Amino acid sequence: MEYRIKEMPLEELEPKVIEGLLDHKERLGYRIPPSDTVHISFAALDSEGKVVGGVTAKTNYGELYVSLLSVDQSMQGSGVGMALMEEVERYGRANYCHHISLTTFSYQAPGFYKKCGFTELGRIQDFPLKGEEKYFFVKYL
Incomplete structure (x- = not known):
């Protein structure tokens, strides 16, 4: 898989990063609600x-x-x-x-x-x- 690094506005990227972290926690069995x-x-x-x-x-x-x-x-x-x-x-x-x-x-x-x-x-x-x-x-x- 190819990728590139790009600067993005925080308000655009942060929700996607948070979603990825929450998905990771759920895959591990942690049920930590978003905060x-x-x-x-x-x-x-x-x-x-x-x-x-x-x-x-x-x-x-x-x-x-x-x-x-x-x-x-x-x-x-x-x-x-x-x-x-x-x-x-x-x-x-x-x-x-x-x-x-x-x-x-x-x-x-x-x-x-x-x-x-x-x-x-x-x-x-x-x-x-x-x-x-x-x-x-x-x-x-």
Whole structure:
């Protein structure tokens, strides 16, 4: 059989890839239902309504993946980041998520996530720059 590789728009290709993965699972005897991704976000607002922090995440198959977390420099160390992560955890528990996962870099906040109760799963060295590391974390709910 001949084939060629071609770039395709995500919205066109992704459903076909998902269908192939679900077919594979069924052939193996797994009856895992399809899962729709749900995107969530929470903002921390100051007394004037200005955003001083935020977190974005998505759920899929019972996993809650934290995509982004940022706290305004003037508010770092004040508990805003912890409050945002607690809200993510509440959401995960209320929506039957099995765990929360995330990645961060050595120049960002690995120590913060450990304080939030996350467990380090592993690291990639010299990424995204020589001398830096990418961390993988999980917290089971």
